[in-house]
Amino acid sequence: MSKKHPIISVTGSSGAGTSTVKHTFDQIFRREGVNAVSIEGDAFHRFNRKDMKSELDRQYAGGNVGFSHFSYEANELKELEKVFSQYAETGTGRTRHYVHDADEAEKYGVPPGEFTDWAPFEDGSDLLFYEGLHGSVVNDEVNIAQHADLKIGVVPVINLEWIQKIHRDKEKRGYTTEAITDVILRRMYAYVHCICPQFTQTDINFQRVPVVDTSNPFVARWIPTPDESLVVIRFRNPRGIDFSYLVSMIHGSWMSRANSIVIPGGKLDLAMQLILTPMINRLVSESKRA
Ligand SMILES: Nc1ncnc2c1ncn2[C@@H]1O[C@H](COP(=O)(O)OP(=O)(O)OP(=O)(O)O)[C@@H](O)[C@H]1O
Ligand SMILES: O=C(CO)[C@H](O)[C@H](O)COP(=O)(O)O
Known part of the structure; x- marks a missing residue:
């Protein structure tokens, strides 16, 4: 913590929706004039x-049949922790990109399945934003969670996560349903154990829950839409969260527990703005005073 x-870290499995949530953060950063430097978790895969x-x-x-991209040992988590701790201390660091597909290959000038070179962050950023698989890991070797000042989980219920992954990997990355099912397994x-x-x-x-039947995610023809889902928002420490304000501003929302509210899926963007904007502004203003 610094x-x-x-540092803000957004953690979710592959297909959970972390890139989608990053888009909402980017809108908040732009509107609030926050200069954020972003890193992707996939940059810290150990292998091409x-x-x-x-x-x-x-x-x-x-x-070892449990080995996969989700495994700690398939990723450079010490390097990720080093980037977090160096940024927290000095506001500097470095990152790279893992290139997944032809579009990214064109953008970064590196073939799919390869990394770009490491490059230093631009100077003068207000905060570091991480989005990926391992933003809140605590294990015997690393404690990444301790360095992040705001940690967000993006966790659709698992059938929905699989549907999202299958559709994204088919459309954007050109994999077959069979290949994706194999990866999920x-x-x-x-x-x-790791996610x-x-x-x-x-x-x-932020946990998206569909209210349509997703019992066989492997044949679902489309991703349940925001109108076909609810989102459960759970706060680890509810102290200081103005639930009555949130429930009054987000039409159709209610509290389901003392630390959780449920909102209609279509209100996710609004809810994130209402919840996250003051938190981000507080982090930035405290950093300017420090
Ligand atoms: N709230 C949402 N409502 C509807 N669809 C969503 C939502 N969030 C994500 N999706 C869809 O799910 C798919 C996966 O989302 P996204 O690419 O953001 O996942 P990801 O967590 O970034 O995955 P990865 O880390 O593997 O890149 C996309 O097709 C996206 O449009
Ligand atoms: O999204 C992922 C992890 O978050 C990918 O599965 C991972 O980056 C490997 O990519 P690929 O299968 O394209 O080599």
Whole structure:
């Protein structure tokens, strides 16, 4: 944690919607005049696509069938922790991009499945914004959660997460349903052991819940729309959260527990703006005073 150089981390599984949530953050940053430097969790994968395939084969041959991109050991988590702690201390750091597809290849000038070179952050940012798989990890080797000043979890219920992943990976990354199903299965061990525990570290979780039947996510023809879903918003520490203001501003919302509100899916953007804007402004103003 750093008063002077704050860090926001948004954590979610692959397809959970962290890139979508980043878009809402970007709107808040633009409107509030906040100069944020952004990093993607995929930049901290340990292997490029080809080497990951070889490593998977090697791990499987050795009996480690739980190995996947979700696993701690498939990622440079020490490097990620170093970037967080260096930024917190000095406001500097570095990142790179993992290129997933042809569009990104064109943008970054590197073939799909490869990394760009590391590059330093631009000077003078107000905060660091992380979006990815491991923004709130605490294990025997690293404590990434301790460096982030605001930790957000993006966690659709699992059937919906799979539907989102299948549709995104098919449309944007050109994979087949069978290949994606295989990846989902392969990642299940690490999903339970490396992804889920992070959502007890996060300060606020946004959990999208469909209200249409998603019993067989592998044949779903479309992603349930915002109107076909609710979002449960849970605050780790509800002290200081003005629930009556939120419930009065967000039409159709209600409190389901002393630390949780439920909102109609279409109000997610509004809810994020109402909840996050004052938090972001507080982080930035405290950093200017520090
Ligand atoms: N609130 C939402 N309502 C409807 N669709 C959503 C919502 N959030 C995400 N999606 C859809 O789910 C898919 C996955 O979202 P997104 O790309 O943001 O996931 P991600 O967590 O960034 O995945 P990755 O980390 O693997 O890139 C996209 O097709 C996106 O449009
Ligand atoms: O979204 C992901 C993790 O968050 C990807 O699955 C991961 O980055 C590997 O990508 P690819 O299968 O395209 O090599």
